[in-house]
Amino acid sequence: MRTVLAPLAVFAVLFGALPAGLSAAGSGYLFRLADVTLIFCILALSMQLITGVAGLLTLGHAAFYGIGAYTAAILSTRVGLDAGLTIPASGLVSALFGVLIALPTMRLVSIYFAVATLGLGEMIYVTLLNWVSFTRGPLGIGDIPPLRPFGFDLSSPLGTYFLVAALAALALVVVHRLAHSYYGNALRALREDDQCAEAMGLPVVRLKIEVFAIATFLAGIAGALWAHTTGYVNPADFRFAESILILAMVVVGGLGSIPGAIVGAALLILLPEALRAIGEVRILAVGLIMFLCILFLPKGLFGEVAALDLVRRQFGAAWGGSPAVRPLGWR
Amino acid sequence: MFDRFDIFFVQQLINGFSVGLVYALVAIGFTLIFGVLNVVNFAHGEIYMIGAYAGLLAIVFLAPPWVALLLLVLAAGIVSGVALERAAFKPFRRFRDEASLKSKAMRESTLLSSLAVSIVVRESVEKIFGADMQAIPRAYADAMQEPISLGELAVASGQIAILAAAILMFAALQWILTRTDIGLSIRAVAANPLGAQYVGVNVDRTVIATFAIGSGMGAVAGILIGLYQGTIFPAMGFAPGVKAFVAMVMGGLNSIPGAVICAIVLGLAEAVATEFFGQGWADLVAYVFLVLTLVFFPTGLFGAGRERV
Numbered sequence: 001m002r003t004v005l006a007p008l009a010v011f012a013v014l015f016g017a018l019p020a021g022l023s024a025a026g027s028g029y030l031f032r033l034a035d036v037t038l039i040f041c042i043l044a045l046s047m048q049l050i051t052g053v054a055g056l057l058t059l060g061h062a063a064f065y066g067i068g069a070y071t072a073a074i075l076s077t078r079v080g081l082d083a084g085l086t087i088p089a090s091g092l093v094s095a096l097f098g099v100l101i102a103l104p105t106m107r108l109v110s111i112y113f114a115v116a117t118l119g120l121g122e123m124i125y126v127t128l129l130n131w132v133s134f135t136r137g138p139l140g141i142g143d144i145p146p147l148r149p150f151g152f153d154l155s156s157p158l159g160t161y162f163l164v165a166a167l168a169a170l171a172l173v174v175v176h177r178l179a180h181s182y183y184g185n186a187l188r189a190l191r192e193d194d195q196c197a198e199a200m201g202l203p204v205v206r207l208k209i210e211v212f213a214i215a216t217f218l219a220g221i222a223g224a225l226w227a228h229t230t231g232y233v234n235p236a237d238f239r240f241a242e243s244i245l246i247l248a249m250v251v252v253g254g255l256g257s258i259p260g261a262i263v264g265a266a267l268l269i270l271l272p273e274a275l276r277a278i279g280e281v282r283i284l285a286v287g288l289i290m291f292l293c294i295l296f297l298p299k300g301l302f303g304e305v306a307a308l309d310l311v312r313r314q315f316g317a318a319w320g321g322s323p324a325v326r327p328l329g330w331r
Numbered sequence: 332m333f334d335r336f337d338i339f340f341v342q343q344l345i346n347g348f349s350v351g352l353v354y355a356l357v358a359i360g361f362t363l364i365f366g367v368l369n370v371v372n373f374a375h376g377e378i379y380m381i382g383a384y385a386g387l388l389a390i391v392f393l394a395p396p397w398v399a400l401l402l403l404v405l406a407a408g409i410v411s412g413v414a415l416e417r418a419a420f421k422p423f424r425r426f427r428d429e430a431s432l433k434s435k436a437m438r439e440s441t442l443l444s445s446l447a448v449s450i451v452v453r454e455s456v457e458k459i460f461g462a463d464m465q466a467i468p469r470a471y472a473d474a475m476q477e478p479i480s481l482g483e484l485a486v487a488s489g490q491i492a493i494l495a496a497a498i499l500m501f502a503a504l505q506w507i508l509t510r511t512d513i514g515l516s517i518r519a520v521a522a523n524p525l526g527a528q529y530v531g532v533n534v535d536r537t538v539i540a541t542f543a544i545g546s547g548m549g550a551v552a553g554i555l556i557g558l559y560q561g562t563i564f565p566a567m568g569f570a571p572g573v574k575a576f577v578a579m580v581m582g583g584l585n586s587i588p589g590a591v592i593c594a595i596v597l598g599l600a601e602a603v604a605t606e607f608f609g610q611g612w613a614d615l616v617a618y619v620f621l622v623l624t625l626v627f628f629p630t631g632l633f634g635a636g637r638e639r640v
Binding site for chain 2 (some may be wrong): 104105107108112115116118119120122123126127129130137240241244248251281283284286287288290291294295
């Protein structure tokens, strides 16, 4: 019964109550807020797949989001492609970069992987910023056409909302099915102990690359939606701070929990927005929420793994070493 | 014509060397804390920034002589380092059982909390002082810009000051670590926290001392570089922090001389890259080095073998 009711409730809210309420309020600002929240839901879900389910701490997720946004921006402004094509194309380009980056880095574990993704994310940011002839650098790309896939005009606030909501729902279904399948169990086995999983015959590196490709595909889709709904992309929107924001959503919501990713995304987008009256405190609020959450709610709101346990185990594996091997002090 | 270019290139290398020393100053504190806690202190760049702002406040309100200025900044760094330890690291050292001490649980769970604290600190400073660049009063900043010519080459006095500070800090650190009681206990905790505790070393106090020393050095580096560059801003800690981190990883994570050498190599490489590709692309050098090091030398260039990376 629960397996039918819960998705039904989510879909009723997403496609019934929420758009009806927003239309009744008739405020473009609220529609925009709903779109941004849903885009970040997609991002948090994709990161949940990498970090929560497969246990790979990544600090460069915003870069793939940025690749998706720039692909959509360049394809639609220079090539004049339709939004119905730019959105999947963004996902594919982003996933291609994801695989290219995963191939060398997936052999690293834990903090080394985290640091490598941080470095690669910043490399992509620096490239977006400095390849002026292609990305227009710090000026960003403007005048990105709104969503009109295959001749359907969805550029009205309600139409845009429905497209974004549909794609977010699709991402939710995909991530949910992946996480609750034998495939998801294999990923959880990697998270718990990848050497053990390998000994049991799981193709560890291949699984990691696959999950990275799926997650970066979703991040690319989210980027394309951001580009089309905002109409303007700028490298500063895809920097380290944005990766941390997405990580904070996952940590606050709870690692490994799909409702957690959604609640985390909604909380960290809507709460700072509600605090706007006090001044621009978005990032400050994100930092505070994350800190308090780590301190008092180590499992997040819905988590199946404590964030600290994940970090602890991962770091133990990488840095622990045996006391006999570990040299004394500094060399 | 050709030897003019050569001189120019050597000049660029000298500038790169001083940039590398800047990274080295930050990397020393970073590596010190890593050596004891085995955890990346993401808030180290913020300590560096706090040092610069504390120096600016001191200059504006007190206009102290140079030595007093450096001592004030050192004190500010020590206080903020201890506060950071209290807020982001201490709460996670509540695990007292042998298993979690051995798995270094108390140390490694702090990655996320130091990241969160660094965000809060940076944003708070931005709220108080504004996100813009703040100029250091000229009376102080100019003293760092006096040219000293060495034959055909010119060096700014600030570069000499940074070199002197780097040597002094490195020497002081070696002296503290090898010649004082607190240094002895820091090395004991770095080697084996549980063993240190068994023989009566106060681990808590040692960790606080480590943070005080590392953060004091970070803060002094912040004001020196703020003075040398003439302006400071809330996000100034990010780039040197990341580059010091790259230097630490390249050096093999817990080797202080290794980190210093790699920081200088990084500065030189950035200068060469700026020469050939322009300023913007030079930022890429550090990240390329980081990824290449991780992929080809996962234990760092100066690190001993670890079990698994």
